Amino acid sequence: MLRVSRATKLQRDIIGGHSLGIDPNRTIGSRLHYHDRRHVIHRTHDEFHFLSQDRIWGSQSQIILIPMTTLAHPYALRSIDLQQRVVDYSARHKLLKCADRTVRVETLREVTPQIHLLHNFLSEEEADHLQTITMHSYQRSLVGDSVSFISDSRTSYSALVPTNDPILRRILMRVASAAGCRADQLETPVETVRYINGQQFQAHTDYFQSIHGRGRQGQRIKTFVLYLTEGLSSREAARRAHDGSDGATAFTKLGIRVQPRKCAALMFEDADPVTGIGYELSEHMAAPPPAGMRKVVCNIWVRQYTADGRPAY
Numbered sequence: 001m002l003r004v005s006r007a008t009k010l011q012r013d014i015i016g017g018h019s020l021g022i023d024p025n026r027t028i029g030s031r032l033h034y035h036d037r038r039h040v041i042h043r044t045h046d047e048f049h050f051l052s053q054d055r056i057w058g059s060q061s062q063i064i065l066i067p068m069t070t071l072a073h074p075y076a077l078r079s080i081d082l083q084q085r086v087v088d089y090s091a092r093h094k095l096l097k098c099a100d101r102t103v104r105v106e107t108l109r110e111v112t113p114q115i116h117l118l119h120n121f122l123s124e125e126e127a128d129h130l131q132t133i134t135m136h137s138y139q140r141s142l143v144g145d146s147v148s149f150i151s152d153s154r155t156s157y158s159a160l161v162p163t164n165d166p167i168l169r170r171i172l173m174r175v176a177s178a179a180g181c182r183a184d185q186l187e188t189p190v191e192t193v194r195y196i197n198g199q200q201f202q203a204h205t206d207y208f209q210s211i212h213g214r215g216r217q218g219q220r221i222k223t224f225v226l227y228l229t230e231g232l233s234s235r236e237a238a239r240r241a242h243d244g245s246d247g248a249t250a251f252t253k254l255g256i257r258v259q260p261r262k263c264a265a266l267m268f269e270d271a272d273p274v275t276g277i278g279y280e281l282s283e284h285m286a287a288p289p290p291a292g293m294r295k296v297v298c299n300i301w302v303r304q305y306t307a308d309g310r311p312a313y
Contacts, residue, residue: 103119104118115258115268118265121265139159155200184308187303195295200286202285219278223300226297249285
């Protein structure tokens, strides 16, 4: 049993100020929509009981049970308030205002983990600029959580984008707007990745497998892949898909393949933003491009917490 000591007026009206019974059959770490509201976590023995309004326009509350082991962050012991905007991607094709630019959203998967392709997310000049300022800085791409190393599973080359670049800062504000998060939740520095001559990144997930790899900002909860070069035509991609040499971003457990479209951004969910538990279905790979094709992307990740490790409120 859990007695609520602090609650909003709406929550008090709903629960009538009485003790709440916890349903042991409720899903652990269920997904929520987050809003500009301080939510209180009540600690009881080995669990946290998280009271939240289900939707900002709704009137029904729910109790979420979150195991303590998933909240390995000092600020998570006090409160959670991710200030996540609800971004509606429900229509398969719709326009979305992202800071200074309006983009067309193509929804590839509506359920968790959601996958969306944001067309015309960058201008031609922005895409070319990111390639130009990193073209002489490429080094072999690394893998790993807390310890990075070279692996045959990833044969691409990566380069860091200067953090103080004004065009990059403009793009990051756009990414934060599209993700419904704060700009200081974005992981920096940002990297571009180049694939040529059959280079690839075999099946992997972007979320951290271990708590030690997360650092102050917590788990990676969303990935943005900005396509800086054009991929194959639909006909050519279909012809090459059978042997996997089409240069696509392929979700290996979902059967979804996304061809690079210059200036577009692929956005997908990596992990639950509260518990940090990764979505296994987000596993994907960067397929090798065919001979003569050069593929360049820019990877940007949204994290649970801000750069100084605080909840995003």
